[in-house]
Amino acid sequence: MKLPETQVALLEAASATDAKTVAQLAEELGADPAAVTRATFELADRGLLAVDEHVAESYALTQEGDRYLEDGLPERRLYEAACEAGADETPVEIGRVIGATGLDGAAVDIALSNFARRGLGEIDGGEVIADTDAAAETDPEAEALAAVADGSGGDQDPGVLDRLESRGLLERSETTVRSVTLSDEGVTALMEGVETAETVGAVTPDMLSSGEWRDVGFAEYNVEADAETIAGGTEHILRQTANRVKDVLVGMGFREMAGPHADAEFWINDCLFMPQDHPARTHWDQFALDVPPMASVPEDLLERVEEVHRNGVGEDGDGYHSPWSPEVATQVDLRGHTTSLSMRYLSGEAADELEPPQRYFSVEKVYRNDTLDPTHL
Structure with a gap:
């Protein structure tokens, strides 16, 4: 042969x-x-x-992962600085703690976004409170970074590895x-x-x-041989920015609001007490959908909002003296702002009755007839 x-x-x-x-x-x-x-x-x-x-x-490890392996994870450095400043006993002003960490730029955002998420403490009213229990705990993310550097990353908790990958600290192949x-x-x-x-x-x-x-x-040419895999596309820069903002806000103790992109005009405009004949509610400024009206609007809340539109609030209330109908209120539009989510949460529709203080935010898509420029993307 x-x-x-x-x-x-x-x-x-x-x-x-x-x-x-x-x-x-x-x-x-x-x-x-x-x-x-x-x-x-x-x-x-x-x-x-x-x-x-x-x-x-x-x-x-990525370059950022290598740096954190040597210097420590930003949130851990924030925690250690907070404890040294006495935040494990009494709240300490956040600026003072950040100044002691030696962190700057994006590293500060990363520390803030992961501090509360990882149970290291809370940030409330511009002050840091460190959780004393966190001092005695081992840090699974720091341990995983060290294991990956030693070549034994496959032995680590998959959930921890997923988080490190999402943070851009390691690459998986x-x-x-x-x-x-x-x-x-x-x-x-x-x-x-x-x-x-x-x-x-x-x-x-x-x-x-x-x-x-x-x-x-x-020599024979093997057309079935493996070829290098080339992945196309990447996360859009605006989505990257939105996700980073979300991480920072969640780390500071805020909770993200979620809700429909296509919603009833009731939540988008009427709850904000914008008259139904207001020019900003025309087809020039918002997009109406040719779909059946939204039947899930709470009847009692609909009646209370209608009462304010027609007659105002209190003895001196006078209302708008403009047309108002439930048919318009239940029409479905694409939301032009995320304040419609605020209305759902404040009314108790999206969550249970809220006891103040509460911290919520939304960084999501809206749909308006705007001219594209650097401030409207």
């Missing part, structure tokens, strides 16, 4: 009893891993090798690992003897000019 040189070397290096990975064989042969992979598939097609495949995950063993046919072929066949992988100008190409054997 005649085989190309790489295939012969691979066949002789493989074992019938001990599986070897393609990477191990490539290192042993001093050959290009891609060439060894091609030879592996070709020998497997001939039935001379048995190939077992599995997907392995590997982890590597999947690799197909192929283990190779000699098949019975491969053992028989080696026992009978395998010779090296002279093959070439590409035609050269010299071959063409000399006519040598007529007499050489060409």
